[in-house]
Amino acid sequence: MKSYVIPEYIIERDPNRCIRCKVCVNQCSYETHCYDEEDDCMTSKSENCVNCQRCATFCPTNAITIKKNPNVYRNNANWTQEALIGIKKQAETGGVVLTGMGCDKPELTYWDRLLINASQVTNPSIDPLREPMELRTYIGSKPEKLDLDFNNGDMELKTKLSPQLTLETPIMFSAMSYGSVSLNVHKSLARAASEYGTYYNTGEGGLEKSLYKYSDHVIVQVASGRFGVHSEYLNAGAAVEIKIGQGAKPGIGGHLPGEKVSAEISKTRMIPMGTDALSPAPQHDIYSIEDLRQLIFALKEAVDYTKPVFVKIAAVHNAAAIASGIVRAGADAVVLDGIRGGTGAAPRITRDNVGIPIELALAAVDQRLREEGIRNKASVIAAGGIKSSGDVLKAIALGADACYIGTAALVALGCTVCQKCYTGKCPWGIATTDLWLTKRINPDIGAQRLKGLLRGWSLEIMEMMGGMGINAIESVRGNRLVLRGVGLTDTELKVLGVRAAGE
Amino acid sequence: MALEELIKESAGSLTIKNKVAKIDATGMYYRDLNTLLRQLDKNGIENIQVHNVCGQRYLGTDLKGNIKLDLYGTPGNDLGSFMKGVDITVHGNVQDACGNTMDNGKIVVHGRAGDLAGNSMRGGKIFIRDGAGYRVGIHMKEYMEKRPSIVIGGTAQDFLGEYMAGGVLAVLGIGMKQKVHDARFVGTGMHGGVIYIQGEVRHMGEEVAVRELDTDDYNILKPLVEEFCSYYDMDATKIMDGKFNKLIPVSSRPYGNLYAY
């Protein structure tokens, strides 16, 4: 049947600039641009364009402009462009509308309504360029108190500490499965994490053999599909993360469309090539909290208690109670992924309507764990659309020990958040397994870009901390007094545990 | 106020003999003491001794004349701050921020100094016989012939020469059993000036490098050490025989790659 869906974007090519070099033809994986040999002219099929900006970025003469198609349906606050197109697509396919990346709806970001303090007069701000500023963070279970021995004035530790991860900056790379992103992306993430002094998460696609050498900086994930999970894999990481859910699609499992299940993916995940890799919604051996405890300790046994075990959940309505249960079940860290969390593929309806913002979940979980006197038993890691160092610092002030970044890392590599990851045609070579495209990411350059991101954010965090008169991240963590809210209701302020600006 | 009136008003705490003014500062509030010093200055007195100094602040700050000021006791914070041209000798220890933003003049201390000595100094000289505290010489500056110097006889504590933009800071390590300075973050943020230090530095800022002294350095350091020794009756040759290290900034724009434009 003829599609009634109107194209979203229009390609405009400046004829005075275009030199018909055909770079755009080569770069576009959606076959938007073509060169007509006979007429020696360039044409574009605007209806294929997804606004990934690849052609515009690489055009040597800046001849290409991608515009929003001015041909839009009549303005309607209820029957929006998206609603109309969604219905037409479903009528045409009888299917679930897929999308990629994180929820893009307005009004769901609280970071931008939280403001940070600075010291004036009563307390000096500290100069991070000249005076020490400490971001070192340890992830893992902490004891309530320590037993120490003193031999000849030297302090000796008697308490045995649970295994910890050592982070030089409170930022780690979030789980993005091999399959949803390419091997070169994983190589870039692993190298950058290892060289900078932090960690990268394998996601649910397993750990490719060539990446085992980054062991000390890898967090291996055990998700519902249990892809690539074997004893060597578990011991290849510095920590093990049980994925119960993720912010982009709470309550449903991972989804790797058949287009992206290449030969390599088939090998690592142990599934037939070209089939959709749909992870089950729940982990089938976790139907209740005591089951989670059972799995946590199964994994701890499998690694002989040498690595911390995390549990990752999507931020949902009763996140605080669930987190409390997770901590009591023996997890060394709770990972909370908010509604803005990204994904390679998810039903758009779930991505945009299910789950809650990370800011609220994080504040509630931190407060709840403190009220129960168990906050020290597990670290809390926040994720879900963290887009700047300001967000990271605010997350720590709300109570997070560290943040996971996924989308931000991909953006550093070139991603423009066009939300077409599920097609497997990412022209930036990121969210694809097509070998022609994946070589567009050079792991050397990729690692450099990612380290640059970590460095830039870390420097900014140090500037803000210094501004507050604080020189150790421990003093920001959970310190709600460094934040104030603007444009928030009393209830929101109460949940966040933050005063209003001016108070 | 004329001198006779001043003496009368002082109720015995001020005497002037042979053009030397003697003040007994016991129990004197710093404002009153400084007012008195200003009055003496205005009356052309160039030689002032203050006895029983105990915590009075800002001594020597607003004196304009060519004055020699001898202080007996423990002056308070900000001794000689913003000072331009007075010659102060302290027979005792000084507290924090002595020579704060000093423009010219001299401070000679027969004892130790607290924190922030020579903070933002622009000219003049400070000599401390014993040791000093934190952040000595922080943000010292220089321009052309205006070049401040600080000489510390013993050792100093952390953040020595922080953010130095000019001037000369010398630490002699006298009396140290092991010539290793405990101070950390020495020269952090330094982008001008020079530190001469006798003994090993345990920990330095990233912007600093250690070098050997050359002839030019000796021509700067030797006269300073000789002047230092002249005040405390010490042997300059013995001190100059010891091994000095020179600390200088390695880049004049150390923060160039920190920003994304």
Add this chain to the structure above:
Amino acid sequence: MKNLSKVNNPHGDEKVFDACSIFGMMNLKGQRFSAKDPMRAIANMHDRGNGLGGGFSAYGIYPDYKDDYAFQIMYLSTDAKLETDRLLNEVFDIINDEEMPTQEAKVTDPPLMWRYFVQPKAAKLQGMSPDDYVMKIVTRINSETGKAFVFSSGKNMGVFKGVGFPEDVGEYFCLEDYKGYLWTVHGRFPTNTQGWWGGAHPFSMLDWTVVHNGEISSYGINKRYLEMFGYKCTMQTDTEVLAYAFDLLMRRQKLPIKAVTKILAPPLWSEIKTMKPQTQQAMSALRQTYGGLLMNGPFTIIVAHEGEMIGLTDRIKLRPLTAATKGDVLFLSSEEAAIRLISPELDTVWSPRGGEPVIGRLQTKKTVEAIA
């Protein structure tokens, strides 16, 4: 439960800022002396305060009642006294009680000050340690009427504080008539102008007293960390978290002072890297476990309890502290001149390093432990 915060903090500031002068003087052989010298010393640092608060702690001042808990209570109304007396009689055997002696001095609106020498009623202890029992009662008195406040509740010691310059507060309480072996003093420069006597330092818990110069920028998390262990921060001054931290770490968790100072003012990671592997492990563990008690921001504190005086600054020494000894006496002061006023000749004078404590102990072999 009354909320005292509105009395002390009418503008609802998240905490009341303090900046000030502090002084400590201890005779290490236990010889007792009057407040005359400490008062002169703090008066010498007059310009560090603004007359809106001053206070003293004194140890060894009640030798006749040395085994009894000495409650020194401030009352803002006679009803509050009646109610509190009723409670005290219920839970304690009251050995003696009287109004605290005072004289005319330049202080603002002095409240009624009463002291009691008490012992917990044995029958009511029910397995609780006497210290914990006393702590519970103190918390109750402080929050119940809103007009009664316990200044100190330790044995053979007392806290005297109020609104006025510290030398005037000392005069008001006739402190020259008391003799103690350890005195700590505080002059306050608060940015809140309410004249509330309870807001001055020292802040105390049992026989722990803290005087504090500076501001704790990590207060928001220190408070929440302590709340997990049952402490309630109601005084809205950051000094409060220091007193509770000492109580938690030293009295309840029985950590030695050396470990405690490494928790409050830990060495930098760059310094830890240079230590012996064993020490590295211990120091890292302390920071990992007790990160919520790291006291960030500028501070100099003098903490005292029976037999010990401890001076400590923040790890990058943003506030001053001078230590000195003369014979059997250990001095701690914001400014050296204050010490010189009392003792023009000194045996030793030094500035402790940031984060390194100066500890004076009563009559033990090594009476002064410090890093010069």
